[in-house]
Amino acid sequence: MLDLFDLPGTERRFAEGAVLLRGLALPREAELLAAVEGVTAVSPFRHMVTPGGFTMSVAMSNCGAAGWITDRRGYRYGAIDPETGNPWPAMPDVFRALAMNAAARAGYPGFTPDACLINRYEPSARMTLHQDKNERDYAAPIVSVSLGLPATFLFGGKERSDKTLKLPLQHGDVAVWGGASRMNFHGVNTVADGVHPLVGRRRLNLTFRKAL
Numbered sequence: 001m002l003d004l005f006d007l008p009g010t011e012r013r014f015a016e017g018a019v020l021l022r023g024l025a026l027p028r029e030a031e032l033l034a035a036v037e038g039v040t041a042v043s044p045f046r047h048m049v050t051p052g053g054f055t056m057s058v059a060m061s062n063c064g065a066a067g068w069i070t071d072r073r074g075y076r077y078g079a080i081d082p083e084t085g086n087p088w089p090a091m092p093d094v095f096r097a098l099a100m101n102a103a104a105r106a107g108y109p110g111f112t113p114d115a116c117l118i119n120r121y122e123p124s125a126r127m128t129l130h131q132d133k134n135e136r137d138y139a140a141p142i143v144s145v146s147l148g149l150p151a152t153f154l155f156g157g158k159e160r161s162d163k164t165l166k167l168p169l170q171h172g173d174v175a176v177w178g179g180a181s182r183m184n185f186h187g188v189n190t191v192a193d194g195v196h197p198l199v200g201r202r203r204l205n206l207t208f209r210k211a212l
């Protein structure tokens with residue numbers, strides 16, 4: 001449902017500590033996409049395996065000092081891309097600048113991300129409800145940037161069984177998750193088929209974290 005609060009340039013605080021900045025990434029869309037291509041040319045997208053043995057439908061890569069990984073041994077952050085054996089690519093300046101600007105607007109002026117997880121959803125991919133618990137410092141917020149195909153984001157509560165708010169996320173939207181919302185369950189509904197004029201047949205999500 002589109003209303004006045006959902007137009008580009010608006011800011012909506014929809015939960016304690018959670019702020020949605022509609023369209024904040026739009027002025028930098030081309031540079032952001034070029035930076036995703038640069039990172040994933042070095043550390044390609046891959047479908048990781050959960051500790052339970054399931055292959056994720058979302059393909060992932062990382063940049064920054066640390067990257068999020070999962071395999072049969074567990075979930076964790078690491079400095080080395082296990083696929084290449086090399087450090088993750090450096091965080092592009094355009095990534096860091098956007099994340100810091102978004103965090104400052106949302107009330108977190110000192111946020112300096114050291115990890116950026118890049119999620120790629122092709123149509124039919126989804127992310128089931130989970131909490132982000134692998135970061136060392138839960139006082140730091142998480143900043144997320146959505147590019148490409150739209151998706152319905154599910155924002156739950158502190159328990160997996162709590163009811164979820166459905167939030168449509170579009171190309172260019174940025175969200176900041178801190179304070180009381182930092183440990184809420186969240187996920188992404190199955191992405192519907194489509195083609196975005198700039199990004200193609202996929203949704204990209206950048207999540208910036210202070211992991212170390």
Ligand code: MD3
Pocket residue numbers: 117119127132142144175177181182183184185186187188205207
């Ligand atoms: C709310 N990614 O990578 S980003 C993830 O769209 C993840 O790819 C989703 O959840 C995506 O872990 C959602 C928005 C997000 C990220 C972290 C949160 C929302 C959050 C942490 C706490 C609460």
Ligand code: FE
Pocket residue numbers: 130131132186
């Ligand atoms: Fe998450």
